[in-house]
Amino acid sequence: MTTEHVDRGPLSMDELAEVIARDIPEGSFVNLGIGQPTKIADHLPAERGVVLHTENGMLGMGPAAHGDDVDADLTNAGKVPVTELPGASYFHHADSFAMMRGGHLDVCVLGAYQVAGNGDLANWHTGKPGAIPAVGGAMDLAIGAKDVLVMMSLFGKDGSPKLVPACTYPLTGVGCVSRVYTDHGVFELGGDVVVVRETWGASVAELRERLDLPLATKDE
Template structure:
């Protein structure tokens, strides 16, 4: 999933990677892509995850994972970082999700369960502030329930904000007329359609069907 997302990020884009699966995208970006990674805790031009001697415990992404810095990296106040997010300065944000609706509503900060721990972070600011929102998530929960649903039952992060959904079995584009399947991985189109209760359109090219 991370490699597919990295491939689809436009050259030279300013991008925020959410906590969890989205952080893996940093390790798959082509150094020649010109993509500038932004972290909500106050850094521009973040590099891949740090390993071994490269680890600096004071240099982390928003998920507290040690990262590297690329030439030209800059640091700034947390408030300035959120101003960038809210001000429409990010081309793409990549977020995890508990649920995504067929119309692109996003639920990713709380499951709604009484004992669940909420984790808002900057998700709401990113979802409404970024020019494009990509979601990275598994298609199904541990009990087999789909995360892509007609309407979200979990508390919403933002309405109609998601542009594209990357899952372990399919990549989907959110459109005004429903969800378009762009790619499938290890599952057939008919099988996927049978397991979901949302309208799907097969948008794959003939050579990929």
């Protein structure tokens, strides 16, 4: 059954990070994309045994480094100084992306401008005139991890939905997203129709009104 939490508002991004963290299987190898998804690391206690991959060449990445722990030779993919955990390993870029492309990474969580009901992802380029295109590892991550999850707000600042029937922004990957986590609800993709798993601050009926694509409830 779909769980509807209508007695409260939408989730904060920190609360959403906690929801995603709970769904990450124990002992999995995970890449957290730049931006909001990095918050998920704060909700992954060591005993869960989740190993974080950073595409600039490391497994076993620890939390952000501060003060004397800052080492210019040790950063994450967002170029923020980080720390290493016991059991960490380093490798060069071709190996780092080979482990991604080769299907060895269990989960990646990415931010997005738009996700389509068929799993298409747009998160690298607005396509606006004068915008400088920059892709980084987004396209490699989109096709690489076994499970590609998206973390985003369900609506843009102008109120337009970001879960859409078809992406209007340039694509990052085709049919690659399996689940979308948003402040208003969790959406399962990959079937004939998008399935709402859980909502916050809105009922499924309200989301049907506001989104431009058919939504099913669980076990419907």
